[in-house]
Amino acid sequence: MQVQLKNIEVEKSKTTKINEVDFDNLAFGSVYSDHMLVCDYKNGAWETPKIMPYQPIILDPAAKIFHYGQSIFEGMKAYKDTDGKPWLFRPLDNHKRLNISAKRMAIPEIPEETFIEGLTTLLHLEKDWIPTTPGSSLYIRPFVMASGIGFHASPADEYKFIICCAPSGAYFSGKVSVLIEEQYSRSANGGVGYAKAGGNYAGQFYPTQLAIKKGYNQVIWTDDNTHEYIEEAGAMNIFIRINDTLITGPTSDRILDGITRKSILEIAEDEGIKTEVRKISVTEVVTAAKSGKLKEMFGAGTAAVVSPIAAFGYKGVDYDLPELNDDYASLLKKRITDIQYNRTEDKFGWRFKV
Amino acid sequence: MQVQLKNIEVEKSKTTKINEVDFDNLAFGSVYSDHMLVCDYKNGAWETPKIMPYQPIILDPAAKIFHYGQSIFEGMKAYKDTDGKPWLFRPLDNHKRLNISAKRMAIPEIPEETFIEGLTTLLHLEKDWIPTTPGSSLYIRPFVMASGIGFHASPADEYKFIICCAPSGAYFSGKVSVLIEEQYSRSANGGVGYAKAGGNYAGQFYPTQLAIKKGYNQVIWTDDNTHEYIEEAGAMNIFIRINDTLITGPTSDRILDGITRKSILEIAEDEGIKTEVRKISVTEVVTAAKSGKLKEMFGAGTAAVVSPIAAFGYKGVDYDLPELNDDYASLLKKRITDIQYNRTEDKFGWRFKV
Ligand SMILES: Cc1ncc(COP(=O)(O)O)c(C=O)c1O
Ligand SMILES: Cc1ncc(COP(=O)(O)O)c(C=O)c1O
Numbered sequence: 160m161q162v163q164l165k166n167i168e169v170e171k172s173k174t175t176k177i178n179e180v181d182f183d184n185l186a187f188g189s190v191y192s193d194h195m196l197v198c199d200y201k202n203g204a205w206e207t208p209k210i211m212p213y214q215p216i217i218l219d220p221a222a223k224i225f226h227y228g229q230s231i232f233e234g235m236k237a238y239k240d241t242d243g244k245p246w247l248f249r250p251l252d253n254h255k256r257l258n259i260s261a262k263r264m265a266i267p268e269i270p271e272e273t274f275i276e277g278l279t280t281l282l283h284l285e286k287d288w289i290p291t292t293p294g295s296s297l298y299i300r301p302f303v304m305a306s307g308i309g310f311h312a313s314p315a316d317e318y319k320f321i322i323c324c325a326p327s328g329a330y331f332s333g334k335v336s337v338l339i340e341e342q343y344s345r346s347a348n349g350g351v352g353y354a355k356a357g358g359n360y361a362g363q364f365y366p367t368q369l370a371i372k373k374g375y376n377q378v379i380w381t382d383d384n385t386h387e388y389i390e391e392a393g394a395m396n397i398f399i400r401i402n403d404t405l406i407t408g409p410t411s412d413r414i415l416d417g418i419t420r421k422s423i424l425e426i427a428e429d430e431g432i433k434t435e436v437r438k439i440s441v442t443e444v445v446t447a448a449k450s451g452k453l454k455e456m457f458g459a460g461t462a463a464v465v466s467p468i469a470a471f472g473y474k475g476v477d478y479d480l481p482e483l484n485d486d487y488a489s490l491l492k493k494r495i496t497d498i499q500y501n502r503t504e505d506k507f508g509w510r511f512k513v
Numbered sequence: 514m515q516v517q518l519k520n521i522e523v524e525k526s527k528t529t530k531i532n533e534v535d536f537d538n539l540a541f542g543s544v545y546s547d548h549m550l551v552c553d554y555k556n557g558a559w560e561t562p563k564i565m566p567y568q569p570i571i572l573d574p575a576a577k578i579f580h581y582g583q584s585i586f587e588g589m590k591a592y593k594d595t596d597g598k599p600w601l602f603r604p605l606d607n608h609k610r611l612n613i614s615a616k617r618m619a620i621p622e623i624p625e626e627t628f629i630e631g632l633t634t635l636l637h638l639e640k641d642w643i644p645t646t647p648g649s650s651l652y653i654r655p656f657v658m659a660s661g662i663g664f665h666a667s668p669a670d671e672y673k674f675i676i677c678c679a680p681s682g683a684y685f686s687g688k689v690s691v692l693i694e695e696q697y698s699r700s701a702n703g704g705v706g707y708a709k710a711g712g713n714y715a716g717q718f719y720p721t722q723l724a725i726k727k728g729y730n731q732v733i734w735t736d737d738n739t740h741e742y743i744e745e746a747g748a749m750n751i752f753i754r755i756n757d758t759l760i761t762g763p764t765s766d767r768i769l770d771g772i773t774r775k776s777i778l779e780i781a782e783d784e785g786i787k788t789e790v791r792k793i794s795v796t797e798v799v800t801a802a803k804s805g806k807l808k809e810m811f812g813a814g815t816a817a818v819v820s821p822i823a824a825f826g827y828k829g830v831d832y833d834l835p836e837l838n839d840d841y842a843s844l845l846k847k848r849i850t851d852i853q854y855n856r857t858e859d860k861f862g863w864r865f866k867v
Contacts, residue, residue, distance in 0.1 A: 188663055191574070215574070216571070216573075216574055216576075216579075217571050218569060220545070220675055220677050221679075225658050226584070226586055227712075227715045228584060228710065228712030228715045228716075229711075229715035232580055264716070265715070265719045265722055300575075300664055302579055302580060304579050309542055310543070310652060312714045312717070312747055313718065313721070314718045314722070325664055327664075342703055344702060345704075346704070347699070347704060348701075348737040349694075349697040350699075351712075356582065357579070357580060357581050357582030357715075358581075358705075358711060358712015358713065360582065361577075361583035361584070361619070361712060362704060362705040364618065364666075364667065384738045393666055
């Protein structure tokens with residue numbers, strides 16, 4: 160079936176896989192919905208986006224994505240409220256960030272209407288795929304990759320912008336313990352750390368595997384020059400509570416400007432929690448842990464939502480975080496998810512009707 | 514046609530594209546030979562490699578290569594001598610480096626026999642594709658990428674190791690002028706700069722485009738912390754001649770350990786040229802340029818061979834290099850290519866019969 164919806168061509172799938180999915184036991188990002196959006200960049204312009212049945216991508220072996228890692232992505236979620244209505248959270252910010260990443264990776268920018276119309280049209284089609292089990296949502300993965308060919312190390316002349324959807328449960332299962340990294344690094348000054356560029360993630364796999372072997376779930380990255388300042392985690396920005404002050408590092412060209420991070424900062428201020436955005440050293444965190452002033456650490460990101468950290472390791476020593484009854488993480492998580500799932504008034508104007 | 518050659522399955526192409534190729538006017542890496550090698554990693558092991566007609570690769574949209582840039586590659590050349598015999602140059606070193614890259618990028622290592630037998634079997638089939646026009650060769654691109662799927666940022670469970678061949682002319686056309694970078698960086702301490710990881714290259718595209726707009730061909734990267742030390746160029750290590758001493762920076766976790774670089778160092782020593790492997794600051798280079806002591810700069814790499822640099826820019830000032838009659842670059846280029854093309858005795862044992 161070939162229908163023209165606004166500026167998007169839609170070819171509906173003749174079958175559905177939805178009955179094969181156990182929506183009560185979803186892993187993270189491992190099953191995919193029936194449709195995807197594909198938009199090609201050719202001859203200097205983005206063509207008309209097409210929504211089509213989820214299907215393999217066919218590329219020349221010389222496509223630059225395979226050789227030079229020229230790719231960027233976003234991570235978003237669609238949430239369903241108790242009336243069955245789907246919602247997005249600050250999607251225009253994802254679009255803006257995708258284009259910030261695009262610029263740094265020499266990828267042509269995606270027009271706002273292509274992104275937003277493409278996304279909402281796809282979600283209209285896939286709304287039955289948004290899970291309703293508590294803590295689950297439809298994870299949305301927009302990405303752009305170099306499909307143009309050549310072994311010359313230079314930007315491609317063709318790209319594919321694709322959106323896929325994956326009904327997903329929690330990113331972490333159980334308590335999260337982290338290793339503060341002393342040797343490896345995620346990003347360089349003047350590098351691509353602030354971009355959601357594919358290569359930033361593969362570079363983290365090996366050090367993260369080493370940390371997992373030692374019994375941790377995640378690495379907390381530190382600056383590559385001194386390893387003395389806390390930067391961020393694999394897919395989360397990091398918040399640290401010392402006494403009653405909530406601290407997070409400033410964004411920079413090494414750190415992803417997380418949408419959850421900036422939302423949490425606004426909610427915390429709204430709650431009257433004292434916040435500080437400043438460099439925070441490992442020494443300060445360790446000293447606070449030793450004196451009992453370190454009350455909480457948590458990660459914040461679309462996939463991980465607000466993920467409390469139960470313990471951290473540094474220089475061979477493990478430090479446990481206390482278990483509090485009035486922790487900020489639970490409060491902030493409730494407030495942000497209440498907005499996301501349309502369980503409360505949206506005083507910040509973040510919710511976006513699909 | 515399905516034949517079993519050693520441990521490699523070979524399916525020969527029924528047609529050839531070789532008559533469509535203008536071997537006297539080859540660009541770099543933009544036409545591809547008739548066959549390619551593909552080897553899949555599944556269920557924890559590399560399967561039997563297959564040589565097959567050059568053909569598109571089919572991947573799930575959730576393949577991790579698209580999202581997390583998990584890929585590595587090598588760059589090699591096959592050279593044809595005047596008797597029509599094909600040669601490789603230090604291919605075991607490329608295999609070793611591929612596995613160094615693999616480890617850092619959490620990719621399973623490629624067995625030596627898969628690499629060497631796969632490569633030589635492919636080259637036997639493609640030997641008519643090795644060009645003989647002076648300065649041209651068959652550029653060989655082995656690469657490995659994550660074909661396994663998932664939106665969880667963790668290593669894939671399936672990979673493809675592929676070798677493609679591209680008859681190629683010179684990497685640079687004309688004189689090369691470079692910009693010494695003051696703002697952007699290629700790699701971090703503790704990062705992946707020493708690996709031939711895809712993402713390292715895409716990260717260079719934007720700063721390189723900015724340099725090209727200013728009239729340069731290439732960026733010379735400096736350390737990300739101070740931008741005071743010369744590191745390397747996009748696809749070449751850098752040599753600097755001050756008076757009669759040839760200097761190149763030490764390799765580190767930020768710099769690719771180039772096979773051309775180490776060969777040039779050995780040849781230079783063999784020629785009685787004084788060499789130094791040490792950190793070299795931009796200040797030293799600029800001071801030497803001003804006082805007339807800076808005699809030469811050149812890049813060294815498989816693709817670029819030995820590429821003399823005619824001028825460099827730094828902080829808005831351009832510095833021209835002198836034109837010498839007895840330059841090291843020409844001498845060293847002649848010596849290394851004489852070995853590569855089997856025009857001379859191979860006293861170092863670098864040539865490898867296909
Ligand atoms: C490296 C990194 N940091 C932080 C975040 C959190 O950003 P956001 O809250 O926009 O999802 C992510 C995930 O998107 C990430 O990949
Ligand atoms: C970043 C970088 N540096 C240096 C080199 C030169 O290395 P080799 O001489 O082994 O080709 C290359 C090319 O392979 C490269 O990509």
